[in-house]
Amino acid sequence: EVLVQAKRPQEALAEAAAVRAADAANRFALDLEGRALRDLRRFDEAEAVAGQLVAADPKDVTAAYLQVTIAEARRDFTKAAALLEEILSRPPAADEEGEGNRRVFLVHLGFAYQQLERYPEAAAAFARALQDGPPPDANLLSFHAEALYLGKQKDEALAAVRKARERFPDDVDLTGLEATLLREKGDTPAATALVEAMRVKAPADAKVLGRVADFYRRARNFPEAEKALRQALQADPKSLASLFQLGAVLERQKRHDEAEAVFREALAVEPDSAPVLNYLGYMNADRNVRVDEALALVQKAVELDPQAAAYQDSLGWALYRLNRLEAAEQAVCRALEKDGENAVILDHLGDIVARRGR
Numbered sequence: 328e329v330l331v332q333a334k335r336p337q338e339a340l341a342e343a344a345a346v347r348a349a350d351a352a353n354r355f356a357l358d359l360e361g362r363a364l365r366d367l368r369r370f371d372e373a374e375a376v377a378g379q380l381v382a383a384d385p386k387d388v389t390a391a392y393l394q395v396t397i398a399e400a401r402r403d404f405t406k407a408a409a410l411l412e413e414i415l416s417r418p419p420a421a422d423e424e425g426e427g428n429r430r431v432f433l434v435h436l437g438f439a440y441q442q443l444e445r446y447p448e449a450a451a452a453f454a455r456a457l458q459d460g461p462p463p464d465a466n467l468l469s470f471h472a473e474a475l476y477l478g479k480q481k482d483e484a485l486a487a488v489r490k491a492r493e494r495f496p497d498d499v500d501l502t503g504l505e506a507t508l509l510r511e512k513g514d515t516p517a518a519t520a521l522v523e524a525m526r527v528k529a530p531a532d533a534k535v536l537g538r539v540a541d542f543y544r545r546a547r548n549f550p551e552a553e554k555a556l557r558q559a560l561q562a563d564p565k566s567l568a569s570l571f572q573l574g575a576v577l578e579r580q581k582r583h584d585e586a587e588a589v590f591r592e593a594l595a596v597e598p599d600s601a602p603v604l605n606y607l608g609y610m611n612a613d614r615n616v617r618v619d620e621a622l623a624l625v626q627k628a629v630e631l632d633p634q635a636a637a638y639q640d641s642l643g644w645a646l647y648r649l650n651r652l653e654a655a656e657q658a659v660c661r662a663l664e665k666d667g668e669n670a671v672i673l674d675h676l677g678d679i680v681a682r683r684g685r
Contacts, residue, residue, distance in 0.1 A: 331359060336366035354380060358389060365397050373397050388414065388428060395435060402634035408439040430459045430467075437470060446478030465495040472504055481508055499525065503538035507545055518542070526555070533563040540572055544579075552576045565596050571603055578610055586610065604628040605638050612645040621645050636666035640675060647679050655679050 330339035340363035346356035361376035374397055380390035391414050398407035411432050433456035440449035453471035457463050468491035475484035485508045492501050502525055510518035522542045529535040536559035543552035556573040559566060570593035577586035590607040593600060608624030611617050622645040628638045643658030659676045666672060 328359065331362050331366070334366065336363040339363040340367070352383075354383070354387075354390075358393060361393050361397070365393075365400050368400070370397060370401050386417075392432075395432075399435070399439070402442070402632050404439040404442040404634075408436060408443065411436040411439060427460055430456050433459065434467065434470065437474060441474055441477065444477075446474055447480075450474035450478055450480070465491065465498040465501060468495070469498065469500040469504065472501065476504060476508065481511065484508055485512070497528070499535050499538050503542055506542050510542070510546055515546075530558070531562045533559040533566050533569060536562065537566075537569055537572065540569075540576070544572070544576060549576050549580050553580075567593055567597050567600060567603075570596065571600070571606070574603075575606065578606075583610065583614060583616075599627075599631060601628040601631040601635070601638065604631070605635075605641050608645060609641040612641065612648050615648055618645060618648045622649065634665065636662040636669065636672065639665070640669075640672045643679070644675055647675070647682070652679060652683050656683070 330336075330342060339359060343356045343360040343363060346353055347360065350356070357376055357380055361373045361380070364370075364373035364376060374394070377390060377393045377397060380387060380393065384390065391410065395407050395410045395414075398404070398410060414432055415429065415436065433452050437449045437452035437456065440446070440452060450471060453467065453474055456467055457471060468487070472484050472488040472491060475481075475487055485505065488501050488505045488508065492498065492505065495501055502521055506518040506521040508518075509515075509521070522539045525535050526539050536555045540552040540555035540559065543549070543555065553573065553576050556569050556576060559569040560573065563569065570589055574586045574589040574593065577583075577589060587607065587610070590603055590610075593603045594607070597603070604624045605628040608621040608628065610621075612621040612625070622642075625638060625641040625645050628635075629642050632638055639658050639662035643655045643662065646652075646655035646658060656676070656679050659672060659679060662672045663669070663676065
């Protein structure tokens with residue numbers, strides 16, 4: 328258990344195997360084996376272990392939860408949501424741990440629906456989580472308000488975030504979301520005052536500065552976003568989130584060489600960051616610069632997260648730049664299977680089939 332929590336899955340797998348050598352049916356060791364295999368991205372083997380646990384005891388919530396986390400790691404959020412709905416359809420446990428479990432499952436369900444862009448269902452799941460168990464923390468209140476915002480229920484989101492801030496007035500995420508909602512409703516001075524007050528209170532807090540940057544990025548005030556992110560990186564030079572945001576902000580300002588340098592710095596921090604691999608690969612493929620390397624970058628992103636439509640689209644666009652048109656069309660069509668109304672992906676497919684003479 329300690330090794331799994333410490334993100335040392337290979338060692339955890341060896342320890343679980345040693346326990347199972349003495350007791351092949353040990354459920355705790357099987358669960359640890361499944362979690363270690365999941366973390367090693369050996370998903371088929373992890374699913375086989377989870378299936379073995381469920382078959383032996385279909386009512387075991389821990390085994391069902393393992394199946395959920397494997398689906399999430401695969402980014403198969405449709406399957407994750409279906410598994411969670413099935414778990415939540417079971418009669419609730421009367422004990423305190425059961426209540427806590429239901430809240431955890433509802434939060435996971437909310438995130439699954441959010442990833443699927445089914446925002447009303449995400450908001451409903453978070454709302455159910457708010458009703459279960461002890462008083463919710465600021466994070467859960469923020470998840471609920473954010474889902475309302477993403478679902479374009481902006482009045483409801485503002486009401487929810489203001490009510491939450493009565494209990495948690497200094498929470499960074501709640502404050503940042505209220506500022507964004509105020510700006511989108513036209514009250515830019517009040518919105519700016521909120522985020523700048525956050526910055527004054529915590530001028531060297533990377534999380535606060537990241538939220539300030541996010542506010543300015545959404546407002547398309549890229550110079551202010553850049554300023555906040557550079558302050559954040561002074562506080563935490565290896566923050567992957569700050570590096571990624573800064574690279575994106577620089578790219579939006581057409582400062583591509585600077586953006587590339589920042590993305591490469593981010594990859595030095597986390598070589599297997601699929602979002603960074605994809606952003607850098609797509610940016611360079613779109614510029615028609617170092618396209619062979621760009622293709623390798625997006626191929627790695629796709630390998631890490633084959634379910635992401637954006638990564639399949641990036642793969643198709645890099646292949647298009649290399650004039651590998653049949654493979655490009657196949658990749659972009661895979662992207663459209665996952666996100667069929669995305670204008671950028673449709674535009675790419677138009678370019679590809681036009682070049683193919685159709």
